[in-house]
Amino acid sequence: MAEEKRKKILELPMKIIFNEDGINFFIKSNKKLSKFKLADEAEQYGIFFDSFSPASVQKMLLINYISYMEISRPEFMSKRQDVMDLSKLITYGSLYRRFDEIVFSKVIDSEVVRKWNRANPSSIIDRKTALADTVLQQSMEKNKSVITGIKQEVLRSLVGEVQSNDALLPEEKNIQLFLAEKFLSILRAFTWFILVKFKDSDDLVLLMTDIEAILKEFMVKSKIAEYLALMTMELAIMAENSNLQNFSKTRYKGTLDPMAVMYDPEMRKMIVEEMRVRNQNVFLSWKVGGETSRSVNSRERLQVKIFNKETGFSDLKKSVDDTKNLNIKQRSLLDFYKEGPDDNGGNAELGLYYLSYLSEECQKVGVHFESLVNQIRETNLTVITLNLLF
Secondary structure: OOOOOOOOOEOOOEEEEEOHHHHHHHHHOOOOOEEEEOOOOOEEEEEEEOOEOHHHHHHHHHOOOEEEEEEEEOOOHHHHHHHHHHHHHHHHHHHHHHHHHHHHHHHHOOHHHHHHHHHOHHHOOOOOOOOOHHHHHHHHHHOHHHHHHHHHHHHHHHHHHHHOOOOOOHHHHHHHHHHHHHHHHOOOHHHHHHHHHOOOOOHHHHHHHHHHHHHHHHHHHOHHHHHHHHHHHHHHHHHHHHHHHHHHHHHHOOOOOHHHHHHOHHHHHHHHHHHHHOOOOEEEEEEEOOOOOOOOOOOOEEEEEEEEEOOOHHHHHHHHHHHOOOOOOOOOHHHHHHOOOEOOEOOHHHHHHHHHHHHHHHHHOOOEEEEEEEEEOOOOEEEEEEEEEO
């Protein structure tokens, strides 16, 4: 129905840290894990990629194998689109997992399942029902046409709304339709097994209406992925520029104008290369899920952190605290962004104002958001933390 253009490979050096399920899977598969020291000095087991397939990473996110991801470079401006694509991939992963859990709960608690359980007390369907993966996959393969029909029915109203929305460009409509299909495609096999089982029940119509409502809710929430990617990138550039200037001051002891580094491409390139050799990096990390993130009563967690060596920690913390709750309603985040950073990267004021925009948008769609700034004194690292609950 719809397609979305994607890069097949992201050229970013990334450490992926696994949770217990992920570690057990790799051990059983005889795959070797490495021990890494992360930006916060913690040591964890995982794997390292110089570049990676977004599809592979998202698959591991969806099956709940990943707990933490970290990328580090002296600068991120040259990889702006890759960083934003990674941010959106991770945010969508959190939304997909939460959508899957809510839909599954709605199906398990539906009238059609309750009627079955009352009539069949010896073979009830609930969260503890255990079916072999082979049985579930065979059911999905055998009932492809039924599943396609259910998807089309759930999507019917939403597709009409998207196609008749004159405010959207054709490409934007395609992306919206692709996203709606993607949400349905990630539903667990057990959910589809139940929907197929009761395909002829009159009560299934009501259940599909409920699923449609949940899908529309998450389509609205999904715009947070774009907002978070834009803001994360601006904060990363802010950290990058601070890092470049601080390194220049320390390395050249006043003989080099730190501002010249910002605006002279050749000089900036030279300093970035020196920083690369000396491992003077900015770190971006994403912590996902949690021990109870798959529970119906808990919310999907996503934590984004930007680490860098920041000498003006107190000033930065005050700036974040002063601006993150500003009431800015004149323009949308995307409009503000289009008028914002120049070719040399973002600025602190722009990045910090994004905190207010993101907070406001999260509040509109029922996503909890908070931002913090802390300092790791042992390593002189300043950490900006963005916490989201979907």
